[in-house]
Amino acid sequence: MQSLFCELLRNTPAVLGVQKLEFRWPGLSPRGGQFFMLRPERTSRFLGRPISVAGWDSSSVAFLVAVRGRGTAELAALQPGEKAELIGPLGNTWRDMYPIHQNIALVGGGIGIAPLLAFATELIPQTFDFYAGFKTGSFGLEGLKARSLILASDDGSVGICGRIPDVLESVLESAKYRGVYACGPHIMLKTVANACKEYAIPCFVSLERRMACGVGACLGCTVKTVRGNRRCCADGPIFKAEEVIFDVWH
Ligand SMILES: Cc1cc2nc3c(=O)[nH]c(=O)nc-3n(C[C@H](O)[C@H](O)[C@H](O)COP(=O)(O)OP(=O)(O)OC[C@H]3O[C@@H](n4cnc5c(N)ncnc54)[C@H](O)[C@@H]3O)c2cc1C
Ligand code: FES
CATH class of the missing domain: 2.40.30.10 (Translation factors)
Structure with a gap:
């Protein structure tokens, strides 16, 4: 640092x-x-x-x-x-979370695509599909190289009219992804995590908390997990979805 x-x-x-x-x-x-x-x-x-x-x-x-x-x-x-x-x-990195990076899905909602765009540059394009959901229009995807780019928007202005977690869920069984990496609004991450759990697919989520120090010193960015409280900045921001208690509202 x-x-x-x-x-x-x-x-x-x-x-x-x-x-x-x-x-x-x-x-x-x-x-x-x-x-x-x-x-x-x-x-x-x-x-x-x-x-x-x-x-x-x-x-x-x-x-x-x-x-x-x-x-x-x-x-x-x-x-x-x-x-x-x-x-x-x-913070930690997507790559450190899990060693398998073949046939994986990157799932971003709104500004949550940002850390996934960075991850995409570390991957071989043929190994991953990129799912991106927006309220209206799209942004940030210009340089992206992926096996496929699946777009959705709430108003149908780009891609499929609908929500990206629902689009992902509809293909989870057939796509046989070996991992799902997601960042976006709390409710989106919860939906993606639940869908992955159903098909026993490893899922990793990047969480947002208000941060004061950013380096693990103030304990102001607590994430509730099944293993107790964790600091979003120093222990995350990426967590195993199965360990995050999503029902706590932030
Ligand atoms: C690890 C991490 C990575 C992030 N990456 C990006 C990014 O790439 N691009 C980007 O635009 N934003 C990102 N954010 C969110 C960004 O940090 C907040 O939007 C910003 O701190 C808000 O500050 P502000 O002064 O503009 O708003 P404030 O006046 O502080 O708050 C405005 C509103 O946003 C809410 N808010 C503020 N901070 C957060 C937060 N951290 N999480 C959730 N809600 C918040 C407040 O409750 C309030 O409703 C990230 C957050 C984290 C924790
Ligand atoms: S922001 Fe201070 S401990 Fe995370």
Whole structure:
């Protein structure tokens, strides 16, 4: 983990309310599933915001930022040349969760596609299918190389009209996936986890919690699991779905 003030190289709109930010990053190379705490050099916010790595190369790191409140609005408004403090890479990685990466499904809902896009760059395209669900339209999928890309949207504007967990569930028996990796809204992850349980498919979910420190020190990001409380930032953000107690509302 490193903490560096880094220059924003590019800020491009991905879709209304979502910006793609690319920062110069001379530090440790991240891995798919990890995140950084991001805080603009000039900000009204006291704490950084956790944002997943969506992609990287040898000298830069990319994020997709969806504007939710003041913190993400300030990040999304950054201009090229301005700086932000990047603390990371933090958290565990998709690859560390499970050794089998053949015939697997990556399932993302909305901004939850970000850490899966990073994972996709570490995989051989012919080994995985990518499921992406959106409310309306789609974003972030331009460079994706997968065996197949299955799209769904609530309003039918892209792909199948419907919800991506339902689309996945309808093929789970026949696809014989050896693993499912998911990130998105709580209810989506719960549905995906239950469907995988039914077909005894290993499932891994990346969870979102409000984070203060991001490094395991404040205990402010508790995830309830069958093995007791875990810290989303330091023990996750990726967990075995079978261990997460989804019925606790956050
Ligand atoms: C590991 C991790 C990875 C993430 N990756 C991304 C990403 O790639 N792109 C992205 O756009 N966002 C991501 N998020 C979510 C992002 O961190 C929050 O949207 C952000 O912290 C909100 O800050 P804010 O100041 O804009 O909003 P606030 O004013 O703090 O809150 C606005 C609203 O969002 C809710 N909220 C705030 N933080 C969270 C949170 N962490 N989880 C759930 N709800 C929250 C609040 O309850 C409130 O309703 C990630 C979160 C985590 C934990
Ligand atoms: S955010 Fe402080 S322990 Fe996780």
